[in-house]
Amino acid sequence: MEKWYCLHCHRFQELDIHSPFCHLCESPLVIWPQKKGRSFHLDRPSSLEKFKAFLPLNRLETKLSLGEGNTPLLRLYHIEKRLRSSFPIYAKNEMVNPTHSFKDRGTTVVIQKALALKIKKIGTVSTGNMAASTAAYGAKAGLKTFILLKEDASLEKTLSTGIYGANLIRVKGDYGELFKESYRIGKRVGIYFANSCDPYRLEGYKITSFEIYFQLGERVPDYLFVPVSSGGHLVGLILGFLDLFREGLIKRLPHFIGLQAKGCSPIVQSWKKNLKEIVPIKVPQTIAHAISNPSPPAGKLVLKLLRETGGEMLAVTDEELMRAQGELASLEGLFCDPASATTLAGLKKWYRLNRQIKPREAVLVLTGTGLKDLSPVKEREKISLISVSLSGLEEALTSLAI
Amino acid sequence: MEKWYCLHCHRFQELDIHSPFCHLCESPLVIWPQKKGRSFHLDRPSSLEKFKAFLPLNRLETKLSLGEGNTPLLRLYHIEKRLRSSFPIYAKNEMVNPTHSFKDRGTTVVIQKALALKIKKIGTVSTGNMAASTAAYGAKAGLKTFILLKEDASLEKTLSTGIYGANLIRVKGDYGELFKESYRIGKRVGIYFANSCDPYRLEGYKITSFEIYFQLGERVPDYLFVPVSSGGHLVGLILGFLDLFREGLIKRLPHFIGLQAKGCSPIVQSWKKNLKEIVPIKVPQTIAHAISNPSPPAGKLVLKLLRETGGEMLAVTDEELMRAQGELASLEGLFCDPASATTLAGLKKWYRLNRQIKPREAVLVLTGTGLKDLSPVKEREKISLISVSLSGLEEALTSLAI
Numbered sequence: 001m002e003k004w005y006c007l008h009c010h011r012f013q014e015l016d017i018h019s020p021f022c023h024l025c026e027s028p029l030v031i032w033p034q035k036k037g038r039s040f041h042l043d044r045p046s047s048l049e050k051f052k053a054f055l056p057l058n059r060l061e062t063k064l065s066l067g068e069g070n071t072p073l074l075r076l077y078h079i080e081k082r083l084r085s086s087f088p089i090y091a092k093n094e095m096v097n098p099t100h101s102f103k104d105r106g107t108t109v110v111i112q113k114a115l116a117l118k119i120k121k122i123g124t125v126s127t128g129n130m131a132a133s134t135a136a137y138g139a140k141a142g143l144k145t146f147i148l149l150k151e152d153a154s155l156e157k158t159l160s161t162g163i164y165g166a167n168l169i170r171v172k173g174d175y176g177e178l179f180k181e182s183y184r185i186g187k188r189v190g191i192y193f194a195n196s197c198d199p200y201r202l203e204g205y206k207i208t209s210f211e212i213y214f215q216l217g218e219r220v221p222d223y224l225f226v227p228v229s230s231g232g233h234l235v236g237l238i239l240g241f242l243d244l245f246r247e248g249l250i251k252r253l254p255h256f257i258g259l260q261a262k263g264c265s266p267i268v269q270s271w272k273k274n275l276k277e278i279v280p281i282k283v284p285q286t287i288a289h290a291i292s293n294p295s296p297p298a299g300k301l302v303l304k305l306l307r308e309t310g311g312e313m314l315a316v317t318d319e320e321l322m323r324a325q326g327e328l329a330s331l332e333g334l335f336c337d338p339a340s341a342t343t344l345a346g347l348k349k350w351y352r353l354n355r356q357i358k359p360r361e362a363v364l365v366l367t368g369t370g371l372k373d374l375s376p377v378k379e380r381e382k383i384s385l386i387s388v389s390l391s392g393l394e395e396a397l398t399s400l401a402i
Numbered sequence: 403m404e405k406w407y408c409l410h411c412h413r414f415q416e417l418d419i420h421s422p423f424c425h426l427c428e429s430p431l432v433i434w435p436q437k438k439g440r441s442f443h444l445d446r447p448s449s450l451e452k453f454k455a456f457l458p459l460n461r462l463e464t465k466l467s468l469g470e471g472n473t474p475l476l477r478l479y480h481i482e483k484r485l486r487s488s489f490p491i492y493a494k495n496e497m498v499n500p501t502h503s504f505k506d507r508g509t510t511v512v513i514q515k516a517l518a519l520k521i522k523k524i525g526t527v528s529t530g531n532m533a534a535s536t537a538a539y540g541a542k543a544g545l546k547t548f549i550l551l552k553e554d555a556s557l558e559k560t561l562s563t564g565i566y567g568a569n570l571i572r573v574k575g576d577y578g579e580l581f582k583e584s585y586r587i588g589k590r591v592g593i594y595f596a597n598s599c600d601p602y603r604l605e606g607y608k609i610t611s612f613e614i615y616f617q618l619g620e621r622v623p624d625y626l627f628v629p630v631s632s633g634g635h636l637v638g639l640i641l642g643f644l645d646l647f648r649e650g651l652i653k654r655l656p657h658f659i660g661l662q663a664k665g666c667s668p669i670v671q672s673w674k675k676n677l678k679e680i681v682p683i684k685v686p687q688t689i690a691h692a693i694s695n696p697s698p699p700a701g702k703l704v705l706k707l708l709r710e711t712g713g714e715m716l717a718v719t720d721e722e723l724m725r726a727q728g729e730l731a732s733l734e735g736l737f738c739d740p741a742s743a744t745t746l747a748g749l750k751k752w753y754r755l756n757r758q759i760k761p762r763e764a765v766l767v768l769t770g771t772g773l774k775d776l777s778p779v780k781e782r783e784k785i786s787l788i789s790v791s792l793s794g795l796e797e798a799l800t801s802l803a804i
Contacts, residue, residue, distance in 0.1 A: 333468050
C-alpha cells in the first residue's frame with residue numbers, strides 16, 4: 001500500500017490526490033518508497049520501463065507514453081575552456097522530451113496513475129511548459145483535460161497548448177489563489193489537478209537522477225545545478241538520489257545548487273537570511289518566465305533539504321542569464337530557455353565565489369527549449385545578420401570567411 | 403577508399419565536396435557502401451556509435467554530437483480507431499532531435515566528415531530547420547558557420563538560427579540560383595556548403611531506417627510515409643533500407659509514399675504524368691514551408707527510385723494537412739509542423755484510394771516540431787478558450803466537465 005510522507009515534518013499523511021500537502025507545514029507530500037532491493041531494466045527502450053521498480057505504479061500502460069526521457073548528457077568542452085574550469089561540465093538536455101521540457105517526465109507518471117485510479121479528467125495550473133505537457137499527454141490518453149492559464153498568458157503559449165484540444169480557461173485574479181482553488185474545485189467537480197508539486201510528478205523527475213547516475217558510469221554527480229520555480233523538480237531529483245542511496249548504490253547525495261532569477265527569487269531571499277519560511281514576492285520581474293513563481297509551494301522544503309545535503313540557493317540577474325543563454329547556444333549548440341540558462345549563469349557565479357572547491361564534475365539541468373519564447377533573443381545585439389544581392393554574395397562571403 | 407555513385411545513372415563519379423552532383427543527370431550523388439558483413443553496436447548510447455559500421459567515417463568524435471537520433475516510434479491508437487484502420491499506424495518522432503527536426507541526423511555526419519577533412523568553415527542554404535541544425539552543430543564543433551537565407555526569411559527563424567552565433571546572410575535573388583552559387587563560391591572561398599542533398603547528410607538519414615527496423619522487431623516497415631522537399635531525406639531513408647537488404651537482413655524494401663503539399667508539388671506533378679524530369683514550380687503556395695521546394699534537386703532520382711520500389715508520390719491540400727496537424731496533436735499528443743502533417747493527410751488519402759490493400763503497418767515520419775511556426779495554429783477556429791474570473795471558475799469547470 002502506497003504511503004505519503006512529509007519530508008519536512010517527517011510524518012506519514014493521509015492520501016488525497018486533491019490535497020497533496022502536509023496538514024502541518026503545507027509542504028508538498030512525497031511517496032514513501034515501498035521496498036528495497038529494486039532492480040533496473042536498462043535493456044528496455046522506454047524510460048518508465050527501465051525504472052518501473054522505483055515508481056509507485058503496479059503496472060505500466062506503455063501505450064500512454066510519448067517516449068519521454070532517455071535524454072542525452074552532453075559534455076560542454078567549450079564552456080569548460082571559456083571558464084578555465086578544472087572539472088568537467090555536463091548538460092542534461094531535457095529539451096528533447098516530447099513537448100520540449102522536463103515536465104513530460106512528471107506528466108507521464110501522472111497519466112499512468114490517473115489511468116490506474118480510473119480518473120477521466122485531469123487538469124493543471126500553468127502558463128507554459130506544464131500546460132503543453134499536460135495537454136499533450138491528456139490527448140494521448142484520451143482524457144478530458146483542463147488548463148487554467150493566467151490572465152496575461154501569451155498568445156504563443158496559448159496556441160501551442162490549445163492545439164492539443166485541451167479546454168483552456170484564462171482566469172482573472174490572484175495566481176496563488178487559483179492554485180488553491182484548482183484543488184478545491186477539482187475535488188468537487190472530479191478533475192485531478194496535477195500541479196507543479198504533485199507527488200506523482202515528482203516520481204517522474206527521479207528518473208532524470210537515475211539516468212545521470214548511469215550516464216556518469218554509475219556515479220553520483222558531485223554538483224548539480226537546477227533551476228527552481230515551485231521547487232517540485234528539485235525535490236524530485238533529490239528523491240531519485242535518495243532512492244539510489246537507500247539501495248546502497250551511492251554513498252552520498254550530490255551538492256544541489258538551486259537557481260532563481262534575481263527578479264523573482266523568494267527561496268534565495270530566505271536562504272540568505274537563514275529563514276525557514278518563504279516570503280512571497282509581490283511583483284516578479286524576470287525574463288525567465290518558467291521559474292517566475294512568487295510563492296513556491298515546495299520552497300520551505302527546498303530550504304530544509306538543501307541545508308541537510310550541503311546544497312545552496314543562488315540568484316542570477318536577467319543580464320547574467322541572457323549572456324549564459326547565448327553562450328550555451330553559440331559555444332555548445334544548445335538553445336535553451338532563460339530559466340535553463342540560470343544553471344550556467346549560476347555555475348559561473350558559484351565558481352567565482354568558490355575557487356577553493358575542486359568539484360569532480362558539475363551537471364547543468366537544461367529544463368526547456370528556447371523556442372517557446374523568442375522575446376529574449378529579439379533583445380540581443382549580437383546576432384550577425386547582413387543582407388546582400390546574389391551578385392554581391394561572393395564578396396560578402398570572402399570578407400566574412402577570412 | 404570512399405566511392406561516390408549516381409543511383410540514377412548507375413555510374414561511379416569523382417569526389418568533389420563542392421559539387422556533389424552527377425555530371426550526366428545532375429542528381430545528387432550518394433556514397434557507395436564499402437563492404438558487407440557490417441555489424442551493429444546497439445549497446446552504445448549514441449546513434450552514430452550504434453551504426454558506425456554503416457557510415458563513411460573512419461573514426462567518430464563523439465564529443466561533436468548533440469545526442470541526435472534514438473527517437474521513439476509511437477503507435478497511434480486513436481488515429482487507427484478514427485480511420486477504422488485494419489493495420490497498426492506508427493509515428494517516428496523526429497521532433498525530439500536536438501534542434502527539433504530530422505536535419506540533425508544529417509548535420510552530425512556532415513560535421514564528422516568536416517573534421518576528418520580538416521574543414522574549418524561550413525555553410526548551408528536554408529530558411530528553416532537545416533539552418534538551425536547546421537548553426538547548432540557548427541557551434542558545437544567550433545567551426546565558422548555561414549547560413550544563407552532567403553530574402554523573406556521570417557524573424558522567428560532568423561532569430562532561432564542567429565542565437566547559435568552563425569553568420570547569417572540574407573540574399574536577394576532567385577533561390578535556385580543561390581543554391582548553385584553557394585557551391586561555386588564555397589569552393590573558391592573554402593566553405594563546405596552542406597545543402598539539403600549533401601551525400602554525408604543522406605548517410606545520417608539512413609540511421610532513421612535502421613532504428614525503425616529494430617523498433618519493429620527487426621522487420622521492414624510495410625509502408626513508409628515521408629514528406630518530400632529536396633528529396634534528400636527520402637533518398638537517405640531508401641539508402642538505409644538498401645543497406646539492410648544488402649546485409650541480407652530484409653528481403654524487400656518498404657513501399658515509400660512521398661508526400662508534397664498541393665501548392666508546391668513538382669515531383670507529384672511529374673509522377674502523375676509519368677515524366678522522368680521535374681518541371682519547376684513558378685509560385686509555390688503552401689503553408690508547409692519546410693517542404694516548399696519549387697525545384698527539388700533529387701526530384702528526378704526520387705521518381706526513379708519510387709518507380710523501382712513500388713512506391714508512390716501523393717499531394718495533399720493545405721486544408722487536409724492542417725486538419726491532420728490538429729488530429730496528430732489532439733488525438734496523439736504530437737504537435738508537428740505542417741510538413742510532417744502531410745504524412746497523416748497522405749495516409750488518409752492513400753487509404754481511401756487503396757481500400758483493397760491490407761498493409762502490415764504504416765509508419766509516418768514526423769520530421770519537425772510545430773513550435774517553429776505557429777501561424778497555421780493561429781488560423782484555427784477549434785481552440786477551446788474561455789475567460790472567467792476566479793469566482794466564476796467553479797461554474798465554468800462544472801459545465802465544461804460534464
